[in-house]
Each structure stands twice: as structure tokens, then as C-alpha cells.
Amino acid sequence: MADHPSRDELRDVRGQMWKHLTQGIMPFWTARAVDTRYGGYLTCFDADGDLIEEDTDKYIVTQTRLIWAFSLFHTIDPQGTPHLGYARQGVDFFLRFFWDPEQGGWYWKVARDGSLVDAGKVVYGQSFAIYALATYTQATGDPRGLDYAARTFDLLQRYSADVARGGYYENLEPDWQLSPGGYCAGDRKSLDIHMHLLEAFTVLAQVSGKEVHRRRLEEVIQVILDHMIDWENGCGGNQYDLAFNPLPAIAIRRTWNADREGAAVEAPLDTTSYGHNVELAWLLRRADEVLGNPPDAHRDLVTRLVDHALRYGMDWDRGGVYRDGPHAGPALVRDKEFWQNAEVLVGFLDAFELTGDTRYWEAFRLTWDFVRRFMINHDLGEWMTLVDENGSPLVPGIGNPWKVCYHSGRAVYEAVARLDRILAKLEPSHK
């Protein structure tokens, strides 16, 4: 078993991460993301960090993730570059062009100038609106964020909740009718979307303090625990029918693997995502914190999820986690993607903080070294999209309709917070 990291090692990693966040990620987006012509954000940047001019449509997912990011940057550096204004102008654009004044809720996609492209009501997107807008109010005090986050929550309860079986319908039409089945997936539920609702309701409950927001957070946790966990193997599932019977995963319009690049698994009947599982582990712990539960309220599940990733998803030679694999057995797709590696950084360190088990530290440390060496484009300060298991770039682009800095920036920010807590608790003997 590895030794407990020394104070010096902890400080060293903490310093690397903080520098990467404040001198890499933050300047990259602050210099490029604001669309000075139309407002809102530009999100697609190639391997040289240059704007991809032919790809300037604005998607709910990355518009909200940059509202979230500039809100975070303002929290980190309230006196520095004008993060507050950058967040606010993103909210202005979002409220003006994404809000559906007739049906309520947020569109899926608009053109660069704000004209409507796709009015679909996709719960994945609505959840990020809640997450970003509640965080924006938390960071800035502007009440519009929480107001619209709560309205979005109410619309989800009205239109998206499944009051027969529990959980949420995930794919709805512009007028909030259920989408058809199959590729449009009105007949499916998934761990992905329910985990992001958990994430969104956590911040909403924290910022609003309302009992009903806490109650729905508890309920969505219950849905995940009751229906979406393979407890025997210690991993999450993927897609389900409306009654939570597992289904072979399919590509889904607008969301799941709809734009996937790189290798896929043929007929992925039984795959699980290490990144999702470990993300769920630390999001559960974050939810417990907001709910006032003890830190170890979900210790059994948290350690099962992280242990599964260590057993099957972790590359113990080179660091980093693979992409997909079966519930029991080695990974099938061994490429390494930005978001899974970002989420396991937080989750591995979180499990180390919870348990003191140095295997988790070791996995965190190896993954951070892999990310630093192969995934981050240090000239630009941001992460590439996809590398192979040895670290050779497969998709070196920096930004796309899904990827901005929600995973990368959050991972280092959350890791630094944990490193600071671990350092603060360290016995004097740990030099």
C-alpha cells in the first residue's frame, strides 16, 4: 500500500492544479468565449485554440456551462478580469434567446445571433440551466438566476416528472409533450440525466433553502439508488425503460453519443462509464453535505463505485481511466476522454478524503500526472478532447458544442478544495 502523501506532495499537486486553473483554463476562456458581436458564448475552438467559424450555433449545454464557469471565475477572482460581466452577459443572452416565452423552459439550440434552431425541451439541457443559474445567483447575488432556476424546476415537476413510476421523462417536444420512443427516447430513462438532475437540485436546494427542492433532491437520489445501480458489481447502469428495466443502450437524438467521436462498442448491451460512476460518487457526497447528512451517509455505494473504476477502468501503468467497459471485466474501449478523467480526479480524491485509503490517492496522483502530461495542451491552457491509452491525441480540439471547461475547470477547482482540507487536517508529522 502506498504511503500517505506528504505535506510537500500535497502542496506540490495543489500548486500545479491552482496554476493550471488560474493561469491556463481561466485565461483561455476569458480571452475567447464571450461573443462580443451577439452576446452569449462561443464554444468551438480547434487544436490551436482558434474559433471554428463554421460552428457557432449556441447549445444550451455549453451556454449554461460557461455561465456556470464565469460565475465560478468571479468567485475565485472577484477583483480581476471582468468575470462578473462575462457571466451576466451570458445570462442576458440566455434569458433573451433561450427562454420559451410561450411554453416555458429552455430551447435546445439557437444560431449565433440568437435565432431559434431547435426548440426541443431536453431535460439534460434544463438540468444544466438550473445548475448554472443557481450557481450564478450564488456567485453574484443577481436574483434572476435563482428565479429562473426555480421556474425551470417547477416546469420539470409539471411536465417531466413520471408520477406513476418515479423519476423523470427525459426527452420532450417543444410544447413539452413526451417525445416518441426509440431514437427520440421519450420512452427511456437514464443514469446520465438523473445524475445531472441530482447535481442541479443540489445547488438549487443549497441556494434557495426550500424544502421542496431538498425533497426532490432526496427523491432523485432514491431513484438512482433503487433503480440505476448494479450493486453487485458496484457500478452504474445506463439506459432503462420507463419502469426502470435495463435496456441495451442506443444513441439518442441530441444527447447520448449523438455526436460521439472515436471508438464505440458494438451493441453495448452491458457497458458502464467509469467517469459517470465516479462522478456520481462525489456528487452524492456533495448532495449529502447540502442535505445535512453525515459525510459517510453513502459510503458503501461511494466506495463500490470508486473501487469498480480502480479495478476495471484505471490504467495503473500510465494513469488515467479508460472510456467504457462491461459491469464485470476489463475495459472494452481504452481511449481516454477528457471528461471521465476530469471527474475521476475529483472522485478519487474525494474517496481518499472520506476513507484515508491511499489506493485512492495513488489513482488520483497517477491520473493527474497522465492528464498533465498528455491531455492538457499547455500552450493553450486547456484540455484536448480525446487521446489514446498512451496519450497520443485522437481528437485534439479544445472546445465543441459539449466541451468547454465545466469538467476540466471544475475538476481542478474541486480537487484544490479537497487538497486544502486534507492539508488542514494533516498531523504535524506529515512534512
Add this chain to the structure above:
Amino acid sequence: MADHPSRDELRDVRGQMWKHLTQGIMPFWTARAVDTRYGGYLTCFDADGDLIEEDTDKYIVTQTRLIWAFSLFHTIDPQGTPHLGYARQGVDFFLRFFWDPEQGGWYWKVARDGSLVDAGKVVYGQSFAIYALATYTQATGDPRGLDYAARTFDLLQRYSADVARGGYYENLEPDWQLSPGGYCAGDRKSLDIHMHLLEAFTVLAQVSGKEVHRRRLEEVIQVILDHMIDWENGCGGNQYDLAFNPLPAIAIRRTWNADREGAAVEAPLDTTSYGHNVELAWLLRRADEVLGNPPDAHRDLVTRLVDHALRYGMDWDRGGVYRDGPHAGPALVRDKEFWQNAEVLVGFLDAFELTGDTRYWEAFRLTWDFVRRFMINHDLGEWMTLVDENGSPLVPGIGNPWKVCYHSGRAVYEAVARLDRILAKLEPSHK
């Protein structure tokens, strides 16, 4: 097996019922119910039909049931006595004094002058607000009814839906937090409340035409079918924990048996209500009609429920149904109460219309004869509250905080509609 009723017999019963409705029930309430001093309705009338002066508090259940009743009366007799105005003034009072302007939703009880007595948010009451207000708009065209019915629906989705397990929390505090467990029953679900949500969403979906109202109606049916039916014995359950595990029934603050008069069953672990079961049968058929389902979509359950009442609840000697009994075996409480006997009139006749089985006609006919002979106070034109199995009055009062003419008036109105359809389809050979 009894013969199919002749045209003459059908016409005879139809005539008795129509006369009872239009010359008994309607004049009784039209002459007494409107509170000319404060607005809204007076509901408590003794065995002589006189107002009980010491009991003039206004409860959501009977205020809404009289809004519903005067809306129906207006439909039946739009040119006659001023039913429209009587309904509208009830709505005026209800909107002014029962609507919670801060938390949304409807109070449980106000004093005669409208001053607040109990601000509890009880789903049983909210469901009758939806039922009455949607019916009011249907009958009168006044859009306020549907507007507030839809708002109430939205509040139930926000605060009362259980998005972990499905179904609805039933008992909430004035600020819509969940009530404590036990007597306050924040930890229970029941067939009673879910059946009345089914009833309310049926009219709401019909009047609004909205997909989400239809969807929630389908969901609440699913909850009842999945969790609240004893399929083997063919009857409904009573109370459940939040995960739908059956619980021994207890008295519940404000609603279940809280004001029960007459005999009770000791420790009613396993009782079912014949009246509820048969009410559910015909409400299901009504919901199918609104949803565009075939008339026999729930034929299996409908006939099981009605057959159970025929087997155990029906008094084949004297007519009428008993009050409570076990799932399998003869009735335990053999008093005959107004509302169960009203609901089985509709349900027995409805099952006859569905199946043509003359056993159902026989049960309907015997029950109507019992009601006409022993339960209706013909001097007043309305039903007594409770008689014993032989028809001797036990609680001869006409109106109370729960009883107005929602059961009695609806039963004869719905029965007449079915008799008219049966008559219209009759072969010429049936004289």
C-alpha cells in the same frame, strides 16, 4: 338469472330518479345552501332540513362540492332557478377566502365569514377544487375555474408528487412541507386520495384538452393498478406507506374517519370499502372515455371490483350495500351509509351497461329500491346520512361538513344518463 329489464321498467326507474333529482335534491339545496350573508355555502342541515347554526364553518370539501353541484344544476336547468349565479358566487367566495395568496393552493377550512381557520394543504381538498372548478368552467364558460384548476394541478406536481416512488404525498402543511407521520399521515398514501385525483384529473383533462393533464391521469391510474388493488380478491386496498406497502388503516387528521359516526371496525387491518371499489370501477370507465380508450379497456378490473361488492357487500334480501368488510369474506360493518349506496348505484348500472349481465341490473334495482324506501327523506328531497341494515335511521341528518349532494345528486344524474343510453340501444322487442 334475472331477465333483462323491460323498456317500461327502465323508463319507470329513470322517471323516479329524474324526479328525485329535479324535484328533490335540486330544490333542497337551491333553497338552502347559498349563504346570503357572507357568500359561499352553508352545508350543515339537520334531520328536519334546518340549518345547524353552531356548525357554519366552511370546509373546502363541501364548498367545492356545491360549486360542482350548482354547475351541474345549471347544465340540467340553464333557464330555471339561478343556478349559474349560485355557482358563481360560490366560486367568488372560494377564490377570495380559500386561495392562499402566499403559498398557493387552497386552505382546508375557513369560518362562515371567510376568516381563516385551517390553512393545511390537504390533497383530498385540492383534488375537489380541481374537480369542481374544471366542472364549473365546463358548465358556465367562466375561464376562472379552469385557470385555478390548472394552477392547482401545477402546485400538486410541484409539491405533492412523489418523484421517487410515484403517486402523491397526501398531507402537507400550510407552506406545502410534508406533514409529520402517524396521525398527520405525511408518511402515508391511500386509494381514497388517489381515486379522487383520478376523478379530478379526468375532468381537468377533458376541459383543458392538455396532454400533460391526460398524461398525469394515465399515471395516477397506473399507480392505482400497480399498487392499490388486491387483484386476487378483486377489491381495493386502503392505506400504504410511501413505497406502497399496505399498512393497517388508521384515522387520519382532517380526512379518513376523522369525523366518522356509527360503528367502526376494531383494528381494521384488512378492510375494504365496497362503495370505494365500485366508485373506482365507474370512474375508471369515465377516465377511459376521456382518454379515448375502448369502453372495455379495464373490463377485467371493473368486473372484479363490482363482483366483489356483489359477493360480500350486497344485501340481496333488503337491497343496498354494507359499509366495510375484509378482502375475502362477509361484511363486518353492516350499516348502510349514503355515499357507498350512491356510488354503487352508478357502478352497478355502469357494469350492466358494459357487460349486459343482469346480475348487475338486479343489484342496481334492489339498491335503488332500498335507497328510495329507507334512505331518502322524501319530505325534504335528500338522503339521510346513515341507516342500519334494515333501513332504520342511525344518523338522519341531511348535510354536514362532508355531505351535501355530490354523491346523491351525482348518482341519480349519472344513473339517468346510463338508463337513457340503455333505453336508446334497446331492441324494439323489449317493450
